[in-house]
Every structure is written in C-alpha cells, then in structure tokens.
Amino acid sequence: MTRLATLTYALALISCEIPECAQPAYHRAECRVAAENELAHLVTANGVEVRFQDPATEDTDAWVATGVVHEGAGGAVQARVAGVGDFRISLHGPSSGTLPLRLELDNVDPRIPAFDDQVEAFGLSRVLALDVGRLKVLEGRLPESLCETGFTLTAVGDIQTNPIQGRRTIAALHDELDRADGDDRPLLGMLFLGDVTEASQVEELTTALDIFRSAPVPVAVVPGNHDVYDTDDAAFNRVFGPGTMAFEVCDAHVTLLDTGSGDLAPSVEGRLPELLGDGSQELLIAGMHHPPYAGWTGGGWTAEDQSQHLLALLAARDADLVLAGHVHERIEFEDAPVPEVVVGTAGANQANTDPDYGYLRIEFDPETGLSWCFVEVPAPGSDGIRDGSKQPFSCQAPFDGGG
Amino acid sequence: MTGLLLGLLLSAAAPAAAQERLPDKEADNPQTPTDLPALVALRRTDNAYRRKWLRRAGGSGMGVAAVWWLTLGDSWNAGDASTVIGGVGLVALTGAVLGGSFAGVYTDESPLDWEASTPTLSLTPGVGGTATVGEEAPYTLTLSAAPRVRLSDGTSLVLAAEIFGDLGWSRELDPRPQGAFETALQERTRGLDLAPELRARISPTLQLRFRAQAQVRLDDYLYGDDPDAQGIRRTALAPMAGLAWDVSGRQRFWFLFGPRFDTIAWRAADETSWSSTGVLLGPPVGQAAYEIHLPDPDWIPGAWEFRRRLRVRYTHSRFDGDGYNRGAMIGFFGPVDLRYDIRARKPQMRWALQGALTLTISDHGGLGLTLGVVPPRRERG
Numbered sequence: 012m013t014r015l016a017t018l019t020y021a022l023a024l025i026s027c028e029i030p031e032c033a034q035p036a037y038h039r040a041e042c043r044v045a046a047e048n049e050l051a052h053l054v055t056a057n058g059v060e061v062r063f064q065d066p067a068t069e070d071t072d073a074w075v076a077t078g079v080v081h082e083g084a085g086g087a088v089q090a091r092v093a094g095v096g097d098f099r100i101s102l103h104g105p106s107s108g109t110l111p112l113r114l115e116l117d118n119v120d121p122r123i124p125a126f127d128d129q130v131e132a133f134g135l136s137r138v139l140a141l142d143v144g145r146l147k148v149l150e151g152r153l154p155e156s157l158c159e160t161g162f163t164l165t166a167v168g169d170i171q172t173n174p175i176q177g178r179r180t181i182a183a184l185h186d187e188l189d190r191a192d193g194d195d196r197p198l199l200g201m202l203f204l205g206d207v208t209e210a211s212q213v214e215e216l217t218t219a220l221d222i223f224r225s226a227p228v229p230v231a232v233v234p235g236n237h238d239v240y241d242t243d244d245a246a247f248n249r250v251f252g253p254g255t256m257a258f259e260v261c262d263a264h265v266t267l268l269d270t271g272s273g274d275l276a277p278s279v280e281g282r283l284p285e286l287l288g289d290g291s292q293e294l295l296i297a298g299m300h301h302p303p304y305a306g307w308t309g310g311g312w313t314a315e316d317q318s319q320h321l322l323a324l325l326a327a328r329d330a331d332l333v334l335a336g337h338v339h340e341r342i343e344f345e346d347a348p349v350p351e352v353v354v355g356t357a358g359a360n361q362a363n364t365d366p367d368y369g370y371l372r373i374e375f376d377p378e379t380g381l382s383w384c385f386v387e388v389p390a391p392g393s394d395g396i397r398d399g400s401k402q403p404f405s406c407q408a409p410f411d412g413g414g
Numbered sequence: 415m416t417g418l419l420l421g422l423l424l425s426a427a428a429p430a431a432a433q434e435r436l437p438d439k440e441a442d443n444p445q446t447p448t449d450l451p452a453l454v455a456l457r458r459t460d461n462a463y464r465r466k467w468l469r470r471a472g473g474s475g476m477g478v479a480a481v482w483w484l485t486l487g488d489s490w491n492a493g494d495a496s497t498v499i500g501g502v503g504l505v506a507l508t509g510a511v512l513g514g515s516f517a518g519v520y521t522d523e524s525p526l527d528w529e530a531s532t533p534t535l536s537l538t539p540g541v542g543g544t545a546t547v548g549e550e551a552p553y554t555l556t557l558s559a560a561p562r563v564r565l566s567d568g569t570s571l572v573l574a575a576e577i578f579g580d581l582g583w584s585r586e587l588d589p590r591p592q593g594a595f596e597t598a599l600q601e602r603t604r605g606l607d608l609a610p611e612l613r614a615r616i617s618p619t620l621q622l623r624f625r626a627q628a629q630v631r632l633d634d635y636l637y638g639d640d641p642d643a644q645g646i647r648r649t650a651l652a653p654m655a656g657l658a659w660d661v662s663g664r665q666r667f668w669f670l671f672g673p674r675f676d677t678i679a680w681r682a683a684d685e686t687s688w689s690s691t692g693v694l695l696g697p698p699v700g701q702a703a704y705e706i707h708l709p710d711p712d713w714i715p716g717a718w719e720f721r722r723r724l725r726v727r728y729t730h731s732r733f734d735g736d737g738y739n740r741g742a743m744i745g746f747f748g749p750v751d752l753r754y755d756i757r758a759r760k761p762q763m764r765w766a767l768q769g770a771l772t773l774t775i776s777d778h779g780g781l782g783l784t785l786g787v788v789p790p791r792r793e794r795g
Contacts, residue, residue, distance in 0.1 A: 028547045031589040045589040052592075073592040210742075236744040273737070273745035277586035281599030281637050284644075301745055306695050309494035313745045313777065316603075316633060316648070316735035323646050323680040326691060337745075348678065348691035362485055 037245040040269055040276035043234075046245035047253035053080040055088055059104050059112050059143045063090070066097040067259060071146060074101075079252030083115070091117040093252035094267075095164075095200030095229045096260035098151045104143035114139040116151075118229045120200070123151040135224060153199075158261030161196040161377055163187070165386075167370035168204030168300060168336020169355035171237055174218050176358030176368055176390060177207075181226045183388045187372065188227045196374050199260050200228045204336035205235025205271060205300030206359060207251075216250040231256070234271035235300035235336060247271070255279050257286045262375060264288035268299040268321075273313035280317055283324050294381060295330045296373070302335035304347040310338040325349045331381050332373065340367055341385050343402035352383060352403055367396040372406055461523050461662035464619075468510040468659075468667055475503025494697040494730075497746045501728040502669050502702040504750075508726055509704020513665045516706050516724075525663035529707045530723040530757035532560045532574075533768040533786025540782060542582070548595060552582030552602070558786075568615035579604030583636070598638060605631035613658070621658040625670050627651070627699075629733065642683030647690075649677045650733050652699045669702035674733075696733075703727035723755040736778045749776030757788065764790050 032042035052062040052074040062074035077098060080090045092098040098119070104110045116137040126149060131138035141147065165187060170177035184201060191198040203223070208215035216238070223230040234247045234254045247254065254269030255276070266286050268275060279286070288295060303318040303325070305311030312318040325333060326348045333347070336355035344351045354371045361367065369387040376382070384406035389395035396405075479500030517523060540554030556578040563571045580602050588598035609627040616622055633646040654672030661667055674696035679688040708722040730748045738747040751774045759766040770784040 028545055030547045031549070031587055031595075041589055045591060048590040048592060075592075076590075237742045240741050240744075271744075273739060274735075278588045278590070278598035280635075281586060281588070281597075284637050284640075304694065305697060307494060307697065309497060309697065309746060311494070311697055311732070311745055313732050313737035313739055314735045315732045316631070319648050319676070319678045320633065320635070320646050322691070323678050324644075326678070327680055327682075327689065346692075346694060348694065 035243050035245075037248075038240045038242045038272060040272045040274055041278060043239060043245055043248055043254055043269055043271075044276045044278055047079070047248040047255070048074075048076045050079045050245070050248055050252065051076040053082060053088065055082050055112065056086060057110050057112070059088075059102055059110050061088055061090060061112075061114070062101045062103065063093075064099040064101050064148075066099040066150065066152070071101040071103075071148065076253035077256060077258070079248065079250075081249075085113075087113040087115050089115045089117065091252055092119055092151070092229065093256050094231050094258035094260075095202070095265070096120060096153050096258060097123075100149045102141065102143045102147040102149070104145060104147070106145050109142040109144045112139075112141045112143050114141055114149075117224065119151060120153060120229050121227070122153055122157060122197075124154070126151075135226065135229060153260070157197055158199075161375045162261045162263075163191040163194075163196045163198045163375075164200060164202060164260075164263070164265075164296070164373045165198065165370050166202040166204060166298060166334045166352075166373060167354050167357045168235065169206040169339055169359035170219060170222075170357045171206050171209045171359035173358030173360070174215075174222060176366075176388075177219065178222050178225070179390075180357045180368065180370055180388050181222050181230075183370070183386065185227050187386065191374075194374075196376065198228050201226060201230045201370070202265070202267065202296075202298045202334060203230050203232040203357075204298055204334055204354065205233050206237045206336060206355070207232065207235070208238050211238055211241040211246060213244075213246050213250070216246055220250050231258075231265075231267055231298075233267045233298060233300055234269055236271055236273060239269075239271035255286070257288065259288075259292055262292055262377075263294040263296050264292040266295070266297045268297065270299040270301040270312065273301055273311075275314070275317045275321070280320065283321065287324060287328055287330075290328060294332075294375060295325075295328055296332045296334065297325060297330055298334040300335060301337050302344075302351060302353050303333060304344055304349075304351050305338075306342075306344055306346070308338050308342070308353075310353070322348050332383070334371065341369070341371075341401060341403055345402075354385070354403075356385075365393050365396065366390055367401070369395075369405075371403060461517060461665070462514065464659075464661045465510040465514050465517070465665075468506050468513075468661060472503045472506025472508070472510060475499045475506060477503075479503060494746075498671060498698060498700040498730045501730050501747060501750075502671075502700060505669075505702040505704055505726055505728045506667060509665075509667055509706075510661070512724070512726065513661060513704065513706055516708070517662070517665075520664070520708060522709075523662040523664050526707055526709060526721060528721055528757075528759075530721040530755040530768060532572075533558075533755075533757070533770075533784075534561050534788045535559050536768070536770075536784050536786030538782055538784040541780075546587070548585075548587050550583070550585040552580040552584055554578065554580050558784075570613050572611045572613065574607075574609040574611060576607040576609075577605075578607070588638075596639070600636040602634045603631060605629060619660040621660075621668075623656045623658055623668060623670060625652075625654045625656075625672075627654065631734075644683070645681040645688075647679040647681075647688060648733075649679075650696060651675045652731075654699065654701070656701075664707040666705045666707075667703070668705075669700065671700040671730075672698065674699045674731075698730070699733075700730035701727065717760055719759050719761070721757045723753075723757075725751075725753045725755070727751050727753070736774075736776045738776045749774050749779060751775065751779075766790075 032045040063078040065075045128139045207219035232251045330349045333351040339355045342353040373383045387395040482496035538556040542553035560574045583600045586599040607629040611625040634643045652674045654670040656670035658668035676694045676696040679690035706724045753772040755770040757768040766788040768786040772782040
C-alpha cells in the first residue's frame with residue numbers, strides 16, 4: 012500500500028510544464044481568452060496591421076479584444092465590432108509611404124457618422140477604402156446627443172436548434188427600433204446571451220452571424236455551453252470575436268462574460284474589478300450565459316465558487332441588472348442578491364408547450380430609472396403565452412408576427 | 415427520486431420475493447456448494463434479489479431523469495432535482511453490479527466483526543503544482559473527524575467535521591498574447607464543514623439518515639498586482655434526509671437529499687466588517703454511495719488483521735467549484751469518487767490504522783490519499 016501511494020504521488024509530481032494554452036483546448040475558458048485576444052489583431056498580406064482598441068483610451072501600442080479581424084478573399088479585411096456603440100481601430104502601415112487597404116466593418120451602429128474614407132454603408136456594414144501610413148486610427152462614436160432622453164437595450168439568449176425563430180426574434184428588433192425612437196429612448200443594441208448553436212459547428216455560428224447582420228442595431232454575443240465545447244477550434248471567437256468584453260454605452264457600463272464552460276477563465280476572474288467598471292457610469296449591467304444565481308433551476312455554473320465570487324462583486328457594486336440565458340424560459344429571480352433576469356427564449360426547445368418566445372426590453376429613463384419587460388415573439392400559429400403572472404412581465408404591445 | 419424510492423420500497427419485500435425464485439442470472443446461479451447449510455444459500459439468494467431490485471431502482475432512476483430531461487428539456491427550468499435522480503440512480507446501478515461481482519468472489523456475505531468504515535480521525539493531503547508555466551497551485555490539507563456516538567440500540571450520531579485549506583496561494587497568469595503573462599489572480603481557500611448525521615434503524619435492513627451539513631468557506635483573492643486582498647465568505651446550509659439499505663451483511667447503499675441555503679459575504683482589505691446577501695436558495699444537494707466491505711485478504715502474511723471497503727459515491731454539489739462536465743452538458747453534475755479503504759489492526763494495538771485511495775472523476779479530479787486512525791471498538795458499521 013505504501014509503495015502504491017508513493018508511486019502515485021511521484022507520478023503526480025512529475026509532469027512537464029507548458030505555457031498556458033500552447034496546446035489548443037478551446038473548451039476551456041482560459042484558452043478562449045488567449046484566442047479572442049489573438050484574433051483581435053491581424054497583419055494583412057500587404058503588411059498593414061489592424062488592431063482593435065479600447066474606445067475609451069487613445070492607446071495604440073498594443074490591442075484589445077473588442078472585435079475580430081480576418082483577411083477575406085481578394086485582400087479585403089473584415090473586422091467585426093464585438094460590442095455595442097463606440098469602437099476604435101488602429102491601422103499600422105509602413106514608416107514611409109502608404110499601403111492600400113479595403114476594410115469591411117461589420118456590426119457597426121448605423122447612427123455612427125460616416126468615415127472619411129467610407130465608400131459604402133449598408134445596414135450594420137461599412138466599407139472603407141484606405142491608404143494606410145505609419146498610423147491611422149478609426150474612431151466610431153455614437154452622437155453624444157443620442158441618449159439625452161434615455162435609451163433602450165434588448166437581451167435574449169438560446170437559439171440552438173431553431174434559427175428560424177431566432178430570425179423572427181431579430182426581425183422584431185426593427186419594430187422595436189421604431190417604437191424606441193417614438194418614445195425618445197433610442198434602441199442601442201442587443202445583448203445575445205449565448206447558445207447561438209446546438210453543436211458548436213461553424214455552419215451554425217455563421218448562420219447565426221447572418222441572422223444578426225439583419226438586425227437594425229449591433230448585436231453583442233457571449234458564448235453558451237453549446238457554442239464552445241469544440242476542443243480544437245475557437246470557432247465562436249473566430250466568428251463573433253471576444254466572449255468577454257466591457258463597454259460603455261450612454262449611461263451604462265455593460266460587462267459581458269464568457270461563461271460558456273460553466274465557469275470563468277481565472278484570468279477573467281482576476282480582471283473582474285476592471286471589467287465591472289469603476290462606478291463612473293450611472294448603470295452597471297452584466298450579461299452572461301449561465302445565470303450566476305440559478306435558484307432551483309438546474310441551470311447554474313459548474314464553478315459555484317466563481318459564480319458566488321461574481322455575485323458578491325456585483326452586489327458590492329450595486330449592479331442594476333444581471334442578464335442570463337441557458338434556461339429556456341423567462342425568469343425574474345426575486346430572491347437574487349442583485350436584480351437578475353433569465354431570458355433563454357430566442358427559439359431553443361421549450362419542450363411540449365406552446366413556447367414562450369421573445370426578448371427582454373430594457374429601458375433607461377433619466378427621470379424614472381431602469382425598467383424592463385418581456386416582448387413576446389410568438390411562433391407562427393401561436394397567440395403567445397399571455398400569462399400575466401410570468402415574470403418578467405410582458406410588455407404591453409406584443410410583436411404582431413413581423414407584419 | 416421517484417423511481418429510486420419506488421425501487422427501494424419494492425426492495426423491502428425482496429427477501430420474500432426471493433423465495434418465489436424470479437428469474438435472475440445471479441439469483442438463479444448462486445453457485446452455492448451443496449454442502450453449505452440451506453440457510454446460507456437462501457441468504458445469498460436474498461442478497462442477490464436485493465441487488466437485483468437495486469439495479470432496477472437505479473435503472474428506473476436514470477430512466478426517470480432521462481425522460482425528465484428529454485421531455486422537459488435539459489435547460490427548461492426542469493430543476494436540478496432531475497440530475498440528482500440520475501446521479502443517485504447511476505450509483506445504485508453501478509453499486510449493485512459491482513456488488514454482484516464481489517459477491518461472486520466473496521461468497522460469504524455475513525456481517526464482518528469490524529469494518530473499514532470512515533476513520534475517526536484522518537488527514538488528506540492534496541498535491542499541488544500545475545502543468546502550466548508560471549502558474550502555481552498550492553498543496554492542500556484536510557483534517558477530518560467522524561466520531562460516532564451510540565444514542566440507543568439502533569440509533570447513532572456521527573459527528574463528522576472537516577477543516578480544510580490551501581497551504582499557500584494559487585497563481586493564475588493572464589494569457590493574453592499582447593501582454594507579458596503577468597499574474598492575473600491569486601487565490602487562497604480555507605474552510606470548515608460540519609455534518610452531524612443521525613442514523614436510526616427502522617428495520618433489520620433499513621436505516622433513516624438525517625444530516626445537517628453546514629460549510630463555511632473563506633476565499634481570499636488578489637487581483638493582478640493589487641496587494642490588497644478581497645475576502646469572500648461563502649456559507650451553505652443543507653439539511654438532508656435519506657435512507658441506508660443493507661443490501662447484504664457486507665454491502666450497503668445509501669443516499670441523502672435536501673435543499674441548500676446560501677449566504678455570500680464580502681469584505682475589502684480595508685474593511686473590518688462583512689457585507690452580506692440575505693439567505694439565498696441554492697441548488698439542491700444530494701449524495702449517494704454504494705459500499706462493499708471486504709474481509710481480511712488471506713494473502714497478506716503477519717500478525718496484522720485487515721478490513722477493506724470499496725465505495726462508489728456521487729456528490730450532487732458544485733459548491734466547491736468542481737463538477738463533471740462533458741460536451742455541452744455543463745453545470746449539471748457533481749463529482750463521482752471511487753474510494754478504496756484498508757484498515758489495519760494488530761491484536762495488541764489499541765488503535766487501528768487506516769489508509770484510503772480516492773479517485774475523483776470530475777473536471778478537477780485526480781487521485782488522493784487519506785491516512786487515518788480509529789479508536790478501539792469504534793469500527794462497527
């Protein structure tokens with residue numbers, strides 16, 4: 012017995028050390044941190060380096076995972092902005108002279124003013140024909156006057172096997188945009204709370220990307236447990252960019268966390284104070300796939316030490332709203348330590364019931380503060396749930412099916 | 415739990431059913447030498463039938479859980495309870511199959527005069543170190559006590575308690591390629607777990623069990639290069655109830671299940687008092703195990719006497735941050751552990767010695783070694 016124990020401990024102690032994520036293991040949150048940061052910059056074929064940056068700073072020395080860059084066919088560089096609202100990209104060319112660059116931007120708010128070198132704009136896309144010298148910085152900023160009378164955000168998660176319903180949900184945002192403009196609380200974007208796929212397949216991810224491109228406002232996406240269990244390919248990050256990000260839009264600091272593996276990357280846990288903001292914004296809204304407080308649902312984290320750590324920090328900062336998906340229904344936890352709403356209702360299986368599809372509307376009014384309600388997007392042939400007792404409560408005007 | 419409870423209730427009638435000689439491979443082939451008394455043969459048949467019923471109960475439990483998942487959807491607020499049923503059913507099924515295999519080797523299943531149950535006092539060191547350059551994981555130490563107090567004939571109280579902690583700080587690096595792989599997080603955990611358990615025998619083979627588990631964990635975090643630690647205090651209270659069933663004189667199946675109530679408190683380095691949430695409803699907790707007690711291995715020479723125990727256990731809790739995940743099935747299951755205990759006693763020694771190897775099957779699982787002692791006359795079941 013003693014020999015066996017000694018042998019066991021000796022084997023445990025003798026191991027080779029390798030740098031973190033030097034071997035692909037993208038089902039681990041930490042390796043997705045490495046991947047999403049690597050994918051946030053690119054040296055193109057003609058030698059221009061494209062770097063996503065933090066729009067709140069003027070730094071260009073390194074880069075920040077606020078988007079994802081690819082080189083497409085024909086030399087066009089495609090850059091998807093990950094968050095909602097402002098963004099910044101630095102372009103690094105030769106020390107003398109210039110190099111041409113065709114840059115196709117995706118997920119850009121249409122209200123961001125046109126760039127000098129812009130040659131095309133359609134929906135959430137912009138195409139720029141640039142001559143890049145030593146350094147060129149592109150700054151996309153929402154008009155400062157946009158949020159003077161408040162703003163609207165939307166949130167939902169969980170498409171999984173039902174991209175058709177997911178498409179209906181995104182289509183409903185066009186009506187939402189008109190309604191929000193009419194109420195002088197402009198719609199800024201959608202926070203998508205994970206599980207855009209069922210099986211982490213690239214085809215599913217690109218299908219979802221196409222759906223999100225049809226939205227009238229940017230869509231910020233975090234991964235769910237169905238999106239990131241492929242060990243060898245950081246497919247989610249290649250398609251959507253970072254799963255963990257923080258951005259400021261109007262009066263809100265929005266923190267989105269990659270909890271797709273039921274946990275946080277330890278390095279992200281170490282950056283929580285930074286990611287949750289310094290409190291200078293009026294609102295703190297956090298979004299993720301797995302609800303940090305899950306009650307009895309069975310939809311919780313595997314790393315409860317991390318979810319409770321996060322809940323403590325959110326409570327200490329008086330977070331205004333925590334958003335999650337994963338559970339395929341709407342739930343508002345009255346006993347959570349911070350206001351928490353689950354809306355995994357973008358189309359994923361709700362078993363043998365008339366499904367309760369829809370998204371969460373979050374409105375901020377400078378006079379009355381933050382409020383939210385559920386916008387029903389019933390499946391074709393369904394009248395919707397109309398259950399007055401379900402929380403979050405339904406908004407007054409249900410979606411009419413896309414007109 | 416429905417399938418399991420149904421199975422267990424049915425199993426209470428198993429000894430009688432045994433005499434009806436329902437078809438069962440193990441029961442129909444007891445391989446009893448013809449020169450053994452008929453009573454021994456019948457007892458073996460009873461044991462086989464109990465295992466058969468437990469297999470059925472376990473299978474039913476897993477079936478109920480699977481149907482629950484498939485019809486209600488794994489993420490449809492179906493309730494964590496479905497996965498408890500699945501986990502407990504898995505242990506029942508696995509244990510009964512293992513138990514049948516061991517009964518084929520150790521044909522005498524009459525109770526042992528003493529057993530290798532949980533040691534009264536034990537120490538479990540945990541190996542530190544990581545396979546990642548620049549990162550650190552501390553060694554850990556757990557001191558456990560499980561003295562048993564006999565309250566009356568058939569009723570006892572096990573005063574289980576643990577003190578555990580990291581023997582240093584863990585260090586996690588920031589893997590962002592544009593950085594310098596600097597320290598992102600350092601963490602240190604220690605805690606106390608109290609789990610008094612009342613055991614009351616309600617039939618020759620059934621025992622009611624009540625456990626009031628309270629665990630407090632103190633987690634300190636150092637963020638980046640900030641020298642000031644953030645403290646988080648996590649408390650969980652889980653009143654659980656369950657059953658233990660003596661499947662045979664040497665094999666036992668038990669499970670416990672109950673709600674969990676949490677509070678989370680936090681304190682920055684410059685604060686003396688804790689801020690806290692109220693009482694939160696946590697996910698339900700459960701534990702199930704199948705224990706197989708084995709006699710002295712004849713092949714070990716010398717004056718020492720040995721007893722052994724093989725245990726497969728499922729713990730439905732992720733409170734300590736560990737669980738079992740595969741593919742998209744993330745955040746539902748807790749860890750499974752396989753433990754092999756061996757208790758040694760020399761006739762003239764007052765105390766018995768015990769060692770155990772535990773293989774934990776989970777995301778952060780591995781092998782563990784426990785060393786313990788047992789005072790005189792404390793070994794029985």
